Amino acid sequence: MRKEMLSVALLVTAAWPAFATEYEVGPGRAHTELDTVPFHQLHPGDTVRIHRRPTPYRTKFVLCSQGTESQPITVAGVPDASGARPVISGENAVTPAPLDFWGEERAVIKIGGANTPADRMPQWIVVENLEIRSARPAYSYTGDDAGTHAYASNAAAITIEKGEHVTILNCVLHDCGNGLFCAHQGADVTVERCHLYDNGIDSSIYEHNSYTEADGITFQFNRYGPLRADCLGNNLKDRSAGTVIRYNWIEGGNRQLDLVDSGHLNAEPAYGTTFVYGNVLIEPDGAGNSQIVHYGGDSPTTAQYRKGTLHFFNNTVISTRTGNTTLFRLSTNDESCDCRNNVVYVTADGSRLAWLNAAGVLDLRNAWFKTDAVASHAGLTGTINDAGGHVHGTEPGFADFAGQDFRLLATSDCVEAGAALHAGASAHPLSRQYVRHQRGEIRPAEGALDLGAFEYAPPGSPPPAGSGREGGSCGLIGLEALLALFFRRRSARR
Numbered sequence: 399m400r401k402e403m404l405s406v407a408l409l410v411t412a413a414w415p416a417f418a419t420e421y422e423v424g425p426g427r428a429h430t431e432l433d434t435v436p437f438h439q440l441h442p443g444d445t446v447r448i449h450r451r452p453t454p455y456r457t458k459f460v461l462c463s464q465g466t467e468s469q470p471i472t473v474a475g476v477p478d479a480s481g482a483r484p485v486i487s488g489e490n491a492v493t494p495a496p497l498d499f500w501g502e503e504r505a506v507i508k509i510g511g512a513n514t515p516a517d518r519m520p521q522w523i524v525v526e527n528l529e530i531r532s533a534r535p536a537y538s539y540t541g542d543d544a545g546t547h548a549y550a551s552n553a554a555a556i557t558i559e560k561g562e563h564v565t566i567l568n569c570v571l572h573d574c575g576n577g578l579f580c581a582h583q584g585a586d587v588t589v590e591r592c593h594l595y596d597n598g599i600d601s602s603i604y605e606h607n608s609y610t611e612a613d614g615i616t617f618q619f620n621r622y623g624p625l626r627a628d629c630l631g632n633n634l635k636d637r638s639a640g641t642v643i644r645y646n647w648i649e650g651g652n653r654q655l656d657l658v659d660s661g662h663l664n665a666e667p668a669y670g671t672t673f674v675y676g677n678v679l680i681e682p683d684g685a686g687n688s689q690i691v692h693y694g695g696d697s698p699t700t701a702q703y704r705k706g707t708l709h710f711f712n713n714t715v716i717s718t719r720t721g722n723t724t725l726f727r728l729s730t731n732d733e734s735c736d737c738r739n740n741v742v743y744v745t746a747d748g749s750r751l752a753w754l755n756a757a758g759v760l761d762l763r764n765a766w767f768k769t770d771a772v773a774s775h776a777g778l779t780g781t782i783n784d785a786g787g788h789v790h791g792t793e794p795g796f797a798d799f800a801g802q803d804f805r806l807l808a809t810s811d812c813v814e815a816g817a818a819l820h821a822g823a824s825a826h827p828l829s830r831q832y833v834r835h836q837r838g839e840i841r842p843a844e845g846a847l848d849l850g851a852f853e854y855a856p857p858g859s860p861p862p863a864g865s866g867r868e869g870g871s872c873g874l875i876g877l878e879a880l881l882a883l884f885f886r887r888r889s890a891r892r
Contacts (some may be wrong), residue, residue, distance in 0.1 A: 418469060420442025424476070424484070425451050432457035432486075433494035438515035443469035450478040454487035458539060460499040462507045462515040465522035467563070473507075475527035475569075476769065483570060488533035488549065492540040500539045503550040506574075507532045509564060510583070519560055519583075525565035530555035532598065533574040551599045554579035558612075562586055566838070572596040573626075575605040581770035582637075582662035591619045591836040598629025601793035605629065607651065608720020611637035611660050614668065617646055618830075619838040624650030630686060632656040641669030645676040645832045645851075652686030654679045658729075659695030659703045670706020673826050674713065676851050677842075678804060680719040688722050689755060690715060694729025705732040709823050710740065712816070714804045714850040717744045722775050723751050731780050735759070736823075739816040741766045741794050741804075741850035754780055763787045765818040766794050766849050789815050794850070802834075806854040813854045816847030 421436075423429040423446065433457050435446055440463040448455065450648045465471040472820075475484040488506040507530060510520050533553035537548030541547050543626035558564055560583030568591040571577035577594040580587055587610070594607040607622050615638045624631045633651025634643065635659040648654045654690035655674065663669055672693065679690055693711070708728075717723040723744050737760060744751045750769025754760055773782055786796055795810025799804040806812050819828065829833075829862035831841040831852050842855040 412463070412533065415541065417441070418445070418657055420444070422449070423447065424449030429704045430505045431598065432459065433492065435459075437461065438496060440471050440560045442466045442471065442522075445472040445474060447476050447761065448484045448486075449475050449483040453484040456486060456487055456489070456491040458486075458493050458502065458508075460493040460497055460510075460515070461523055461524070462510060462512050462518055464518065464520060464521050467522055468522045470522040470563075470565075471520075472524040472526070473528070474524070477528075483527055483529045485531065486528045487531055488539060488553070488555075488574070489537040489756050489830050490539065493542040495542070498542050501557070501559065502539070503547055504553050504556070504579070505565045506530050507556045509556070509558045510560035513724065519546070519562060520564070521561065522563045523561055524565045524567060525556060525569065526565070527569065529536050529570040529572075530543045530571040531571070535575075549575070551575050551602065552579065552605055552609075554609075557581075558584045558587065560584060564588070565590065566592060568592065573608075573839075575599050576607070576609045578608040578610065580610040580612050580615070582611045582613075582660060584610070585614055587615040588714040589615070589620060592612055592663045593621045593623070593836060595621075595623030596626050597632045598625035600626070600628045601630060603630045603652065603727075606631040606635040606656075607633050609635045613663055613666055614640040616642040616644070619641075619832065619836055620646045621835045622646065622648040622651070622654075624682075624685070637663070639663040639666035641672045642826070643672075643674045643677060644826070645830050646839050647678045647680075647832055647835060649678075650682055650685045653689055654681065654796070655691045656696075657691070657693045657704070657708070659697050661697070661702055664702040670704055670728060671709070672704065672706070673709045675709070675711045675823075675826065676828060676831060677713045677834060678851050679713060679715045681715075681719060681723060683718045683720055688719060689727045690717070691725065692727045692729070693735065694727075694733040695759075696729075700730060703729055703732065705730075706734070707822065708733070708735040709820060709826070710737045711819060711823065712739045712828050712847065712849070712851060713741075714852065715740060715742045716749070717746075717802070719744070719750070720746055722748065724755050725751070725753055725774060726758065726760065727755035728760070728780065731757050731759065734759045734761065736761045736820045737765070739765070739847055739849050740819065741812055742771075743794050746837045752777060753782060756780065759783070760783065764815060764849065766790070766812050766815070768792070787815070787817055789849070804850070805852040806848060806850065808854060808856065810854065812849035814846040815849050
């Protein structure tokens with residue numbers, strides 16, 4: 399084993415980028431503030447390491463550099479001993495010289511779109527382990543013109559104007575108009591293990607915890623909380639092609655998921671296929687719209703609506719509304735949903751649950767729900783194809799509903815009540831499950847699939863082969879795992 403680990407060390411050293419630079423920022427470091435970091439001159443493999451301190455950093459900046467898959471450009475927070483992340487606040491933040499970029503009013507950290515550094519397509523960018531906050535009209539900043547300006551309503555903690563292979567990892571994004579914003583020139587974007595909450599603009603429907611439009615985007619192991627009080631936006635709003643939303647906890651918002659049309663990406667091959675699986679979706683009483691998922695479009699141009707299939711499987715949906723709850727709003731009869739293996743629990747009478755708002759084609763099978771659920775509260779104009787396989791009861795058999803532990807008890811009728819996944823979901827095996835909060839683990843594989851986001855495993859069962867909790871600590875790992883970890887596209891130098 400010792401010889402093996404020595405060989406690994408030599409291989410890792412040889413593969414390490416020879417000219418990469420680490421910029422250490424914080425008390426007693428080479429850079430005491432972010433404003434002296436040369437963000438306009440970052441190169442492949444460079445890492446900006448921002449150490450936690452008691453007071454926030456108040457520098458806003460743009461990233462336009464190009465890393466590579468093995469040598470990404472990384473801006474990484476270094477938490478303190480308690481795990482608290484460093485904070486970058488947009489309140490009274492300053493854009494440092496020589497940065498010169500447009501849209502300063504739209505972000506604390508902006509990816510793409512600048513005069514200095516030169517405007518080019520950012521690639522292989524990682525932003526991780528940071529708390530980023532306070533970009534909305536209540537706050538102001540000093541721009542690259544040395545003037546004081548207020549933020550726009552749609553300002554975000556992180557705005558991706560353009561960028562390819564961008565990862566936002568283990569960040570907290572809050573107290574902004576949008577927590578995260580991504581425009582249509584984003585591609586291959588991953589949002590992982592982040593906490594997005596407390597965003598939005600009072601009385602406005604146009605700002606959200608995240609608002610994205612990318613050519614390929616994956617959300618996984620994130621925690622979405624309620625928006626700011628009196629803010630009317632959605633929790634996760636997306637206009638992307640190739641959208642994958644898996645293993646997240648999404649609670650509150652006008653709708654939990656608003657998956658609508660793009661005027662830029664609607665010709666992309668992946669535009670018409672969306673995957674939502676392994677999530678916990680929670681609708682609190684009185685939280686905006688009674689619809690959980692909207693799929694299709696919201697613009698006047700119905701020709702550019704998604705007009706494809708939403709694969710919605712093995713999710714756990716909870717509604718504590720005292721009134722009606724509608725699971726899906728499919729915009730037109732050209733939108734369809736394959737809905738299977740879900741737990742859909744309303745605390746009100748079962749008749750308060752409707753499957754569809756009105757339009758669309760719903761293929762429904764193997765779900766837990768109360769027996770008297772209805773097709774629609776508004777009048778069905780679409781089609782529901784019910785293949786059966788359902789189980790019913792008064793409660794699904796959660797471990798601790800009051801404590802929001804939605805794992806299954808051994809006595810739950812949801813255990814081994816699932817159907818095989820749709821053939822169209824073959825590239826998306828149900829391999830993980832969410833761990834509160836912002837973590838994940840391998841989903842056990844015992845018998846037929848269970849319904850919902852969590853697979854029952856008897857107490858004391860050995861973990862599945864290769865299991866481990868994403869985001870947790872790890873002990874000694876083998877050669878193959880170590881090499882895989884090293885060559886992951888996110889930086890290994892945290």
